[in-house]
Amino acid sequence: MAENTMPKKIIATTSLAGCFGCHMSLLDIDERLLELIELVEFNKSPINDIKEFTKECDIGLIEGGCCNDENVHTLISFRQHCKVLVAVGECAIMGGLPALRNVIPLQECLAEAYLHGPTVADSNPQRIIPHDSDLPKILDRVYPCHEVVKMDYFIPGCAPRADLIWDALVALVTGQELKLTYDTFKFD
Amino acid sequence: MTRKIVIEPVTRVEGHGKVTIHLDDQGEVTQSRLHIVEFRGFERFVQGRPYWEAPVLVQRLCGICPVSHHLAAAKAADVIVGAGTGRGLTPTAEKIRRLMHYGQIFQSHTLHFFHLASPDLLFGYDAPPEQRNVVGVALANRALATQAVLMRKFGQEVIAATAGKKIHGTGAIPGGVNKSLTPAERDRLLHGPQPLNAGQMIVWAQGALAFFKDYYRKNKAFIDGFSRFPSNHLSLVRPDGALDLYHGVLRAVDADGRKILDDVDYQDYLQHIREEVKSWSYMKFPYLLRLGKEDGWYRVGPLARLTTVTFIPTPLAQQAFEEFKQATGGKPNDMCMHTHWARLIETLHAAETMRDLLSDPDITGSELTVKGQRQAEGVGVIEAPRGTLIHHFCVGANDLIEMANLIVSTTHNNEPMNRAVNHVAKTYMTGQKIITEPMMNAVEVAIRAYDPCLSCATHAYGRMPLEISLYDDAGVLLDQKRK
Numbered sequence: 001m002a003e004n005t006m007p008k009k010i011i012a013t014t015s016l017a018g019c020f021g022c023h024m025s026l027l028d029i030d031e032r033l034l035e036l037i038e039l040v041e042f043n044k045s046p047i048n049d050i051k052e053f054t055k056e057c058d059i060g061l062i063e064g065g066c067c068n069d070e071n072v073h074t075l076i077s078f079r080q081h082c083k084v085l086v087a088v089g090e091c092a093i094m095g096g097l098p099a100l101r102n103v104i105p106l107q108e109c110l111a112e113a114y115l116h117g118p119t120v121a122d123s124n125p126q127r128i129i130p131h132d133s134d135l136p137k138i139l140d141r142v143y144p145c146h147e148v149v150k151m152d153y154f155i156p157g158c159a160p161r162a163d164l165i166w167d168a169l170v171a172l173v174t175g176q177e178l179k180l181t182y183d184t185f186k187f188d
Numbered sequence: 189m190t191r192k193i194v195i196e197p198v199t200r201v202e203g204h205g206k207v208t209i210h211l212d213d214q215g216e217v218t219q220s221r222l223h224i225v226e227f228r229g230f231e232r233f234v235q236g237r238p239y240w241e242a243p244v245l246v247q248r249l250c251g252i253c254p255v256s257h258h259l260a261a262a263k264a265a266d267v268i269v270g271a272g273t274g275r276g277l278t279p280t281a282e283k284i285r286r287l288m289h290y291g292q293i294f295q296s297h298t299l300h301f302f303h304l305a306s307p308d309l310l311f312g313y314d315a316p317p318e319q320r321n322v323v324g325v326a327l328a329n330r331a332l333a334t335q336a337v338l339m340r341k342f343g344q345e346v347i348a349a350t351a352g353k354k355i356h357g358t359g360a361i362p363g364g365v366n367k368s369l370t371p372a373e374r375d376r377l378l379h380g381p382q383p384l385n386a387g388q389m390i391v392w393a394q395g396a397l398a399f400f401k402d403y404y405r406k407n408k409a410f411i412d413g414f415s416r417f418p419s420n421h422l423s424l425v426r427p428d429g430a431l432d433l434y435h436g437v438l439r440a441v442d443a444d445g446r447k448i449l450d451d452v453d454y455q456d457y458l459q460h461i462r463e464e465v466k467s468w469s470y471m472k473f474p475y476l477l478r479l480g481k482e483d484g485w486y487r488v489g490p491l492a493r494l495t496t497v498t499f500i501p502t503p504l505a506q507q508a509f510e511e512f513k514q515a516t517g518g519k520p521n522d523m524c525m526h527t528h529w530a531r532l533i534e535t536l537h538a539a540e541t542m543r544d545l546l547s548d549p550d551i552t553g554s555e556l557t558v559k560g561q562r563q564a565e566g567v568g569v570i571e572a573p574r575g576t577l578i579h580h581f582c583v584g585a586n587d588l589i590e591m592a593n594l595i596v597s598t599t600h601n602n603e604p605m606n607r608a609v610n611h612v613a614k615t616y617m618t619g620q621k622i623i624t625e626p627m628m629n630a631v632e633v634a635i636r637a638y639d640p641c642l643s644c645a646t647h648a649y650g651r652m653p654l655e656i657s658l659y660d661d662a663g664v665l666l667d668q669k670r671k
């Protein structure tokens with residue numbers, strides 16, 4: 001793979017309205033993780049303590065679509081700081097499971113969770129639905145990433161196989177073309 | 189002058205959790221809150237889906253412990269297809285599910301300890317942030333990092349063999365499972381080439397426990413005293429009082445160790461548990477009905493489990509458990525940082541349990557499902573890595589879900605985590621004008637001890653990045669620190 005003379009590529013990752021399964025699948029590259037950190041440097045990512053972009057990045061990996069205004073701001077800031085933006089997994093590509101709520105009015109989802117559920121129906125006499133200036137605004141529906149910013153690549157799967165994530169990363173880092181094989185490339 | 193401190197993850201625009209702390213003009217903490225800022229709406233949008241979809245659908249709540257959701261939903265579906273609870277399944281189905289679950293406990297606890305806690309233990313809480321993460325561990329101690337990666341890998345391999353894939357598998361179905369192990373799969377997990385076999389995992393789990401105990405010996409005052417406060421504790425236990433993470437009855441004990449709930453069939457959870465809604469968090473606040481909103485809150489997770497159970501049914505973990513109990517003279521353990529200790533004892537128990545299940549001939553059996561009288565309603569409860577997880581579904585005659593109620597582990601710990609934030613804020617911030625790095629560390633450490641990732645409800649893993657801003661009552665920024 002990469003020669004030592006090549007400068008390390010810089011990677012940032014984030015989870016928007018995702019379940020972190022895609023990040024877990026990245027960890028499922030197992031021993032290759034130790035190889036990966038020789039090849040790349042991680043910037044802003046939930047796996048470390050870097051909370052803001054400290055430099056421009058080569059690759060941004062996005063898990064999850066956008067379900068609230070914070071997700072939108074994060075995604076835009078990733079677009080601004082990353083040369084290449086990759087949608088990892090169904091949620092980033094199509095909204096995924098959280099987008100099941102797109103056909104239902106948001107108010108109904110909130111009412112079910114906070115007013116009608118069997119453990120709240122008789123214990124919420126003031127009929128509180130959470131709302132606070134400290135809470136972000138929920139969007140009318142869940143948006144896939146490409147409806148918010150331009151996305152460069154898409155890695156399908158829920159979660160994408162670790163091998164596919166690995167092959168895609170190696171291709172991006174070394175600039176070589178990705179060879180897709182049947183057993184790594186699956187939708188589910 | 190009153191002040192409000194805001195601690196929030198990642199650039200104020202990312203992340204799923206946030207802390208606010210209010211100080212009055214004497215510099216006393218008047219209010220502190222952990223806000224969960226994420227809302228999905230699962231309870232509503234699974235309505236109208238066929239009940240057999242629930243085990244594959246609802247696990248997409250959380251990719252850190254999807255097996256827990258997969259199995260809790262499957263257990264609820266067992267009741268719906270008339271397969272009963274717990275022992276109702278065939279021995280093969282129950283043991284395959286148990287193996288899947290203990291594989292999950294093993295990988296999740298490993299992830300927490302090595303990827304999350306070990307950087308603090310290795311480098312100290314005040315180490316530079318660039319170093320204080322799993323990459324830093326790998327660069328500093330490759331042997332330890334390799335071991336961490338391989339332990340997690342083994343757990344994930346067990347999950348893949350039983351559930352079909354590592355993340356969001358499909359192995360558990362209403363009334364049983366859709367596959368058992370082939371002898372080849374079993375042999376690979378049981379006797380696989382070093383180090384990827386069950387025996388080595390037991391050895392490594394013992395090593396992790398020894399690593400923690402060594403740290404504890406050197407840092408006893410901190411580990412014992414940090415963010416410590418009494419609470420009730422809740423978990424499933426086997427009817428004879430043994431630790432059982434897959435199935436059992438609900439038991440709760442109070443701060444003095446008195447049983448306040450015992451031998452409760454979880455199908456009846458509604459008689460005992462309610463949730464309070466507060467305007468400032470999407471996460472609800474569960475409590476025991478008979479004690480009420482004020483006093484009925486409780487802890488769940490490793491610390492709570494080792495407080496409610498009477499013994500651990502595998503020898504090495506039982507030995508470790510006895511030592512753990514001695515530390516408090518058998519009394520309930522309310523020391524927040526002892527959660528790490530409890531978690532590693534469970535990791536060892538998971539390793540022993542995986543070996544035992546893999547040695548059991550039923551694991552390669554061929555009777556996979558049972559069925560009985562169709563029911564309209566079912567509750568499934570499991571002890572997920574982070575604590576008690578409740579799934580409850582009502583299903584119409586057309587097989588479509590009409591009602592879903594989910595109480596995830598992290599939600600049970602909502603009140604304890606808020607108290608921890610308050611405790612630490614009072615201890616470290618009262619009367620302070622300037623925010624220091626250690627103060628922010630302290631808040632972060634307190635939350636993470638409960639659930640490093642607030643997984644199902646918020647940020648998932650890794651350390652929570654923090655920003656703290658100090659405002660005066662006119663909203664003018666006085667001080668701001670980031671890490």
Ligand code: SF4
Nearest residue numbers: 018019021089090091
């Ligand atoms: S694509 Fe699947 S694994 Fe990835 S975040 Fe979405 S639900 Fe989780």
